[in-house]
Amino acid sequence: DTAVSQTPKYLVTQMGNDKSIKCEQNLGHDTMYWYKQDSKKFLKIMFSYNNKELIINETVPNRFSPKSPDKAHLNLHINSLELGDSAVYFCASSPEGTYQETQYFGPGTRLLVL
């Protein structure tokens, strides 16, 4: 009964490949997020998405694209992987609402690009 789940947990791939990371939440939340955590542990938001709006961090390369088949899923697709994409990617979700609502994280996907 995991609240926010991600697959795969580990992903090792070659530069230039295309890969996807899946995220599912069973909390009934309206908003989902993708974060990138670099080697220095800094967390950077990449996207936030609910059934009304996709908000993209302008610094995210357009090789990254979120895809949401339904409210409970927000997958991350990455084209033409680069060495600098190696990081931990976290999915999170929160209820639609105000600043008072916290968010809940998935376990993370450790991506290594060779």
Next chain:
Amino acid sequence: AQKITQTQPGMFVQEKEAVTLDCTYDTSDPSYGLFWYKQPSSGEMIFLIYQGSYDQQNATEGRYSLNFQKARKSANLVISASQLGDSAMYFCAMREGPNYGQNFVFGPGTRLSVLP
């Protein structure tokens, strides 16, 4: 400009002692929430405690309390009676309101090491 500042990259504390992790924030929005998350070495992000900008009292959750000083724009996390399992990265985050969809902004984190 950094919206969340955590000036302590690393902290050490003796087991059973209390420790304060600093967090200062920057916002002009009167409505905001402040959050602390713990990230142990296993990697997951765990929500610890929340403080709203209009809350009159400091938030507490078990051994965690938040020292909220609104005028100074600080929201320090206090962990009482530290345990070895408290060794982790700790992140302060802010969400500005009041509208939905406002994103979270995270600080750079503080690595806490609890010594036996």
